[in-house]
Amino acid sequence: MGSSGASGDLSGEMEVDAFRRLFPLRFYERHLLESVRPDARPLGRARDTTVALGAVATADGSAMAKIGCTTMLAAIKLEVMTPPLDSSDEGSVAIDFHMPPICSPIVRPGRPAEVAPVVSKQLSDAIISSGMINLKELSLVSGKAAWMAYLDIYCLDADGALFDAALLAAVAAFSHLQIPAVTVNDDGRVVIMSGENEEEEESVMETPVTVVLDSSSRLVSLYKPGGPVLAYMSAVQDCVALTRQRVKELQKILSDAISDMEVD
Amino acid sequence: MEFVSPEGLRLDGRRPMEMRQIRAQIGVVAKADGSASFEMGNTKVIAAVYGPREVQNRSQQISDQALVRCEYSMANFSTGDRMRKPKGDRRSMEISLVICQTMEACILTHLMPRSQIDIFVQVLQADGGTRSACINAATLALADAGIPMCDLITSCSAGYLNSTPLLDLNYVEDSAGGPDVTVGILSKSDKVTLLQMDAKLPMDIFENVMQLAIEGCKAVANYIREILLENTKQLEYRRGR
Numbered sequence: 103m104g105s106s107g108a109s110g111d112l113s114g115e116m117e118v119d120a121f122r123r124l125f126p127l128r129f130y131e132r133h134l135l136e137s138v139r140p141d142a143r144p145l146g147r148a149r150d151t152t153v154a155l156g157a158v159a160t161a162d163g164s165a166m167a168k169i170g171c172t173t174m175l176a177a178i179k180l181e182v183m184t185p186p187l188d189s190s191d192e193g194s195v196a197i198d199f200h201m202p203p204i205c206s207p208i209v210r211p212g213r214p215a216e217v218a219p220v221v222s223k224q225l226s227d228a229i230i231s232s233g234m235i236n237l238k239e240l241s242l243v244s245g246k247a248a249w250m251a252y253l254d255i256y257c258l259d260a261d262g263a264l265f266d267a268a269l270l271a272a273v274a275a276f277s278h279l280q281i282p283a284v285t286v287n288d289d290g291r292v293v294i295m296s297g298e299n300e301e302e303e304e305s306v307m308e309t310p311v312t313v314v315l316d317s318s319s320r321l322v323s324l325y326k327p328g329g330p331v332l333a334y335m336s337a338v339q340d341c342v343a344l345t346r347q348r349v350k351e352l353q354k355i356l357s358d359a360i361s362d363m364e365v366d
Numbered sequence: 367m368e369f370v371s372p373e374g375l376r377l378d379g380r381r382p383m384e385m386r387q388i389r390a391q392i393g394v395v396a397k398a399d400g401s402a403s404f405e406m407g408n409t410k411v412i413a414a415v416y417g418p419r420e421v422q423n424r425s426q427q428i429s430d431q432a433l434v435r436c437e438y439s440m441a442n443f444s445t446g447d448r449m450r451k452p453k454g455d456r457r458s459m460e461i462s463l464v465i466c467q468t469m470e471a472c473i474l475t476h477l478m479p480r481s482q483i484d485i486f487v488q489v490l491q492a493d494g495g496t497r498s499a500c501i502n503a504a505t506l507a508l509a510d511a512g513i514p515m516c517d518l519i520t521s522c523s524a525g526y527l528n529s530t531p532l533l534d535l536n537y538v539e540d541s542a543g544g545p546d547v548t549v550g551i552l553s554k555s556d557k558v559t560l561l562q563m564d565a566k567l568p569m570d571i572f573e574n575v576m577q578l579a580i581e582g583c584k585a586v587a588n589y590i591r592e593i594l595l596e597n598t599k600q601l602e603y604r605r606g607r
Contacts, residue, residue: 158443158490158491159408159491160408160443160444160445160446160491160493161443164443171396171397173394173395175441175490177441177442177443178443179442179443179448181448198442200441200442202439202486202488203414203416203437203484203486204395204398204401204412204413204414204486204487204488205395205397205414206397207397207398207416207419210422210484211435211437213422252442252443252448254441254442254443256441256488256490258394258395258412258488259394259395259396259397259398260397261396261397
């Protein structure tokens with residue numbers, strides 16, 4: 103990083119850390135010219151991902167997912183409720199995403215993270231609209247009683263890729279969920295991608311795109327919340343291709359985690 | 367209900383003077399200046415420390431020492447029944463204040479004037495003794511953050527059921543309605559900074575129970591010291607010494 107760039111700035115004389123703080127965009131552009139990222143990852147590769155099922159013993163289903171340093175803890179608690187008249191033979195799922203102050207220096211008591219309700223809504227939409235969970239399986243007595251599944255996801259460490267890690271944790275928690283006296287198997291597991299990034303990268307990026315695919319590679323959701331115009335359709339197609347690759351990786355990680363649980 | 371069987375075993379198979387298994391880990395939150403997770407049996411707690419950093423609210427700034435703030439919150443799934451209001455309720459605010467004042471007793475705040483030290487504690491699983499676990503986790507997190515302290519504060523609880531002093535109550539024993547004594551001490555100097563008790567207890571028995579809790583605190587302090595030494599060795603090793 104010592105060589106002077108074509109731009110006449112102080113990059114040649116400054117220390118790497120100082121340059122990173124003061125000129126973040128140029129710092130990343132320098133790396134992108136070599137098709138690599140600051141932590142030496144190639145552009146298409148994701149950070150180390152791990153999933154651990156059953157992290158919370160008191161919950162009916164739980165999982166802890168880590169992507170790099172980002173850590174999410176998801177837990178599901180079941181409660182019996184009376185289903186509303188228009189969906190009398192279905193249960194219900196309530197999804198809540200929390201970013202407690204431990205996860206990041208920008209979250210303080212009285213000043214909650216702006217991104218928390220956004221991710222919460224994204225998660226809700228993706229999980230419910232994908233039909234991953236068969237609500238009819240949550241019904242107990244038609245019209246009288248059904249399960250209400252409260253899914254709470256806590257971010258324990260926020261280092262970018264929040265939605266990805268949260269969705270991974272949510273899916274893993276549902277696959278670990280055991281309804282008392284009935285075991286749940288969800289069909290068509292939803293897995294996620296992204297060109298996923300650390301927090302610093304995200305803050306200099308112009309526009310993040312999130313793509314959600316299910317296990318048969320059907321597009322479940324596409325999310326590009328405003329921002330500068332994407333010049334070419336091919337950029338979106340590249341994202342989808344990257345997702346497909348990541349889906350395979352994540353499916354393997356998830357099924358390894360589940361088979362480890364079954365061995366115990 | 368019988369909490370201590372005639373053979374002298376408690377509901378979870380422990381002896382009356384036996385603590386639950388303790389497990390601690392430093393540096394669990396990468397973003398925080400210092401962090402630690404602490405487990406006492408089934409009670410799991412994560413503490414993160416941010417600071418010293420600029421005071422958020424200028425009007426609260428103290429010119430000759432650091433401002434210490436603490437927030438205690440429980441995850442929705444941490445207790446048996448799902449909690450509706452995990453923070454902002456009276457119990458959480460009281461425990462936040464207790465932890466804040468306890469840690470303030472050992473932090474050398476005069477070394478960091480006009481700054482703020484935030485201690486955040488999140489309870490992931492609650493099975494009795496959350497207050498003590500939070501204080502122990504906060505001590506480790508402060509040490510990990512490198513904040514100057516005069517001593518390590520450790521905490522443990524004890525109770526008295528079926529005419530037996532019991533160390534480190536779990537949730538079932540705690541909710542039995544018997545007395546519950548929580549003690550926090552400065553481990554080297556043997557001084558008590560936190561002492562809370564509820565329910566009724568004769569004075570001489572209280573002294574026994576408090577002594578038992580202090581023994582528990584010392585055991586936790588030894589464990590914490592081991593963890594910190596191990597952590598320092600790891601850091602030295604990574605530095606290449």
